[in-house]
Amino acid sequence: xxxxxxxxxxxxxxxxxxxxxxxxxxxxxxxxxxxxxxxxxxxxxxxxxxxxxxxxxxxxxxxxxxxxxxxxxxxxxxxxxxxxxxxxxxxxxxxxxxxxxxxxxxxxxxxxxxxxxxxxxxxxxxxxxxxxx
Amino acid sequence: xxxxxxxxxxxxxxxxxxxxxxxxxxxxxxxxxxxxxxxxxxxxxxxxxxxxxxxxxxxxxxxxxxxxxxxxxxxxxxxxxxxxxxxxxxxxxxxxxxxxxxxxxxxxxxxxxxxxxxxxxxxxxxxxxxxxx
DNA sequence: CAGGATCCGTTTCGATACTG
DNA sequence: CAGTATCGAAACGGATCCTG
Numbered sequence: 001x002x003x004x005x006x007x008x009x010x011x012x013x014x015x016x017x018x019x020x021x022x023x024x025x026x027x028x029x030x031x032x033x034x035x036x037x038x039x040x041x042x043x044x045x046x047x048x049x050x051x052x053x054x055x056x057x058x059x060x061x062x063x064x065x066x067x068x069x070x071x072x073x074x075x076x077x078x079x080x081x082x083x084x085x086x087x088x089x090x091x092x093x094x095x096x097x098x099x100x101x102x103x104x105x106x107x108x109x110x111x112x113x114x115x116x117x118x119x120x121x122x123x124x125x126x127x128x129x130x131x132x133x
Numbered sequence: 134x135x136x137x138x139x140x141x142x143x144x145x146x147x148x149x150x151x152x153x154x155x156x157x158x159x160x161x162x163x164x165x166x167x168x169x170x171x172x173x174x175x176x177x178x179x180x181x182x183x184x185x186x187x188x189x190x191x192x193x194x195x196x197x198x199x200x201x202x203x204x205x206x207x208x209x210x211x212x213x214x215x216x217x218x219x220x221x222x223x224x225x226x227x228x229x230x231x232x233x234x235x236x237x238x239x240x241x242x243x244x245x246x247x248x249x250x251x252x253x254x255x256x257x258x259x260x261x262x263x264x265x266x
Numbered sequence: 267c268a269g270g271a272t273c274c275g276t277t278t279c280g281a282t283a284c285t286g
Numbered sequence: 287c288a289g290t291a292t293c294g295a296a297a298c299g300g301a302t303c304c305t306g
Contacts, residue, residue: 013236024155107149
């Protein structure tokens with residue numbers, strides 16, 4: 001999780017991914033950044049899942065250490081940090097969409113399929129935008 | 134994890150998925166079933182990541198409860214149980230492949246890209262096979 | 267011997283109170 | 287408002303025991 005001690009052999013690439021995502025929260029933070037326009041500590045805290053402050057801080061730290069997000073100070077309010085996805089983080093979009101499609105097919109959720117389709121399209125565009133830069 | 138207590142609102146389908154995969158082990162078991170032809174308790178134990186017996190048993194139980202795997206007794210050796218993926222479990226193939234592609238791009242792993250491509254093709258065929266039945 | 271349950275010491279998580 | 291300290295709860299690893 002924190003990417004510190006990894007006693008596993010990393011032969012299978014899934015292990016590398018699980019070291020970052022083998023927990024409940026990291027993917028939710030990425031979802032918030034990717035699809036919900038959240039970019040500050042406070043905005044993440046406000047997500048309906050109710051992450052605890054210490055967990056949020058530790059996950060943000062480990063996501064940053066993994067090169068999935070970056071931070072820069074808010075030019076307006078210097079106290080705030082603005083979090084953003086890197087290219088590496090944006091490239092997770094297909095996986096997030098895959099999870100959502102799978103879960104909407106097999107688990108009961110309240111997300112309408114039209115919204116899901118919109119998110120899928122948007123995810124594609126996000127990645128294209130970054131690749132153009 | 135065990136899908137028992139879920140104090141979260143399930144508005145976003147990702148939550149449904151994370152309740153099953155928000156841990157280190159479930160996806161590895163699914164990988165073993167999907168790409169490595171493992172199908173018994175003993176074979177899972179032998180995976181290089183070294184899951185503990187109690188953890189393996191609890192994950193198998195929760196994956197079965199989630200309808201992702203099934204069990205049946207081995208017709209040859211009655212002591213053994215044969216585990217297999219359901220359609221719901223096989224439909225996770227694109228996500229597994231997505232994780233592997235992402236991780237091979239950004240994390241150093243020892244899996245050659247040619248093998249990755251083979252697995253990707255195979256994942257597609259697995260799903261087709263089940264859908265034909 | 268295969269599958270799996272139980273116990274126990276250790277690590278990690280998470281809710282809340284608290285600090286700069 | 288962002289982040290840390292505390293401390294109980296849960297998960298983990300490993301050994302051992304149980305059952306067919």
